Amino acid sequence: MKKSLDEIASFLGGTVVGDGEILIESIRGIDEAGPGEMTFIANAQYEKKLLTTKASAVLVSRDTESSGKNLIQVDDPYVALGSLLSLFYPEEKEAPVVSGQAVIEEGAEIAPSATIYPGVYVGRGARIDARVVLYPGVFIGREVVVGEDSVLYPNVAVYRRCLIGKRVIVHAGAVVGSDGFGFASPGQENVKIPQIGMVQIDDDVEIGSNTTIDRATLGRTWIQRGAKIDNLVQIAHNVVVGEMSVIVSQVGISGSTQLGRSVILGGQAGLVGHLEIGDFAMVGAQSGVHEDVKAHTVVSGSPCMPHRNWLRSMSCIPRLPEMRTSLNGLVKRVETLEKHCSLKKEKET
Known part of the structure; x- marks a missing residue:
């Protein structure tokens, strides 16, 4: 595929600075890009590389200028990059087919436009909607629903009665709906409490590889619309993850904790159970969260504290010997x- 800068700018809603007739055939990083290729700068600290890059054009923010360089200025270069990558490197459409090597129990509903690879198991009463793709080794339990245009990569397991919405992406090895960790008399008799709830994954959620989301004891564990969950995350029973929230790798969330809208949890953060994390709150990496976090606040540290207090505390550590x-x-x-x-x-x- 080749596109002129003028065509790309029109597609992105950007402004060309330089030669709009230049043709672009691929997108590469700023250090690797050469003639006929386009790169991007989404962080101001890389603007100095405008002087050395060999790319034919650079995607930049509105206020970025560079004499002698062909630029496309946009409101948000990183968002624009995502659109540009989708244009130049579109995902291949899977051919609708149900492999003869898949196991489909009687009573399961498979949409004609779905793609089911070899080694998939779909249980009785499950429903696989239009244009869903199930890669090899996927397990779909009984009465599970997988909504339109969702993609489940190899070896994903979805236990019984869980609901997966539309346009959901679940990466390889993730487990949705395994038993919540519920035991009476812990450390003594360890009496297992049956986990009879389910997991509900709303539309446009993405779940990383080897992430685990436990089913509720009663009711549901609920991942709301647009949430993005990284690899190797543990979400316990009856947790609620609010709309558009972002959870980075190796986070652990204990049972019945509720995250509001657009919460961001940094890598390796640990949250105890029964907490409320307010809308737009942010939790720093490796934080230990032991109490509720108010909306629009930022906390860090273990135990967590307001981020500014944590920064002041951390600044003292190198001076402790002195x-x-x-x-x-x-x-x-x-x-x-x-x-x-x-x-x-x-x-x-």
Whole structure:
């Protein structure tokens, strides 16, 4: 595919600075791009590379200029990059077919436009809607629903009665609907509490590889519309993840915690159970969250605290050896002064 800068700018709603007739045939990183290729700058710290890149054109923000370079200025270069990559490298459409090597139980409903690869298992009462793609090794339990245009990559397991919405992407090895970790008399009798709820995944959610989402004890574990979940995340029973929230790799969320809309959890954050994380709150990487977090606030650290307080605390750590030396010196001086005062008193008496 080849597109002129003028065509690309029209597609992105951007403005050309330079030669709009230049033809672009591929998109590459700023260090690798050469003639006939386009690159992008989404972070101001890379603007200096405008002077050295060999790319024919660069996608930049509205206020970026560079003499002698062909640019397309847009509101958000990273968002525009996503659109451009979809234009130049569209996903291949899978041919609708149900492999003879798939196992489809009687009573399962498979839309004619769905694609079912070899090694897939679809249980009784399940429903696979239009244009769904199930890659090899996918397990679909009984009475599961997978909505239109959803894609489940190899070895995804979806347990019984779970609901997956439209345009959901579930990456390889993820597990949706395994039993919540519920035991009475923990550490003593470990009596298992049956987990009879389900998991509901709303439209436009993406779930990373080897992520696990437990079914509810009662009711549902609920991942709401547009949430994006990275690889290796653990979401426990009855958790609610609010719309458009982002959960980064290796986060663990304990049971019945509720995340509001557009919450962001940094990598390796750990949340105890029964918390409420308010809308638009942010939790820093490796934070230990032990209490509710108010809306529109940022917390960091373990145990977590307001982010600014954490920054001040962290700034002290490199100076601790010096501070310890100073403190020891002060202690010795005080001891010397006290000893001197004591001797002086003895002489006076």
